Amino acid sequence: MPVAAARADSGGTGRSRPWGGLRVLLRRYDGGVDEYWGAVVWGLIPTIVVAGLLVFVLRSILRMDRTERKVYAKVEAEERRRRGLPRPDENAG
Numbered sequence: 001m002p003v004a005a006a007r008a009d010s011g012g013t014g015r016s017r018p019w020g021g022l023r024v025l026l027r028r029y030d031g032g033v034d035e036y037w038g039a040v041v042w043g044l045i046p047t048i049v050v051a052g053l054l055v056f057v058l059r060s061i062l063r064m065d066r067t068e069r070k071v072y073a074k075v076e077a078e079e080r081r082r083r084g085l086p087r088p089d090e091n092a093g
Contacts, residue, residue, distance in 0.1 A: 080087065
């Protein structure tokens with residue numbers, strides 16, 4: 001907003017209003033539909049990116065846990081076989 005317009009907006013006293021040019025901000029939106037949908041898309045992109053990162057991290061954690069359990073079970077089975085111990089009961093938990 002030019003300085004002259006700001007002074008005219010403040011009543012000509014040279015002092016600005018506490019809310020500045022609120023009247024200018026509350027003007028009706030005069031853009032087209034194309035700009036509106038562009039703003040919607042640009043507003044949703046960060047949310048989609050963060051959600052994608054969250055899904056990737058959670059999937060990695062779950063996959064890592066599953067792999068670790070398989071490796072641990074394999075090592076435990078080898079140790080039991082070497083020591084001659086029976087297989088653990090599947091229902092014992």
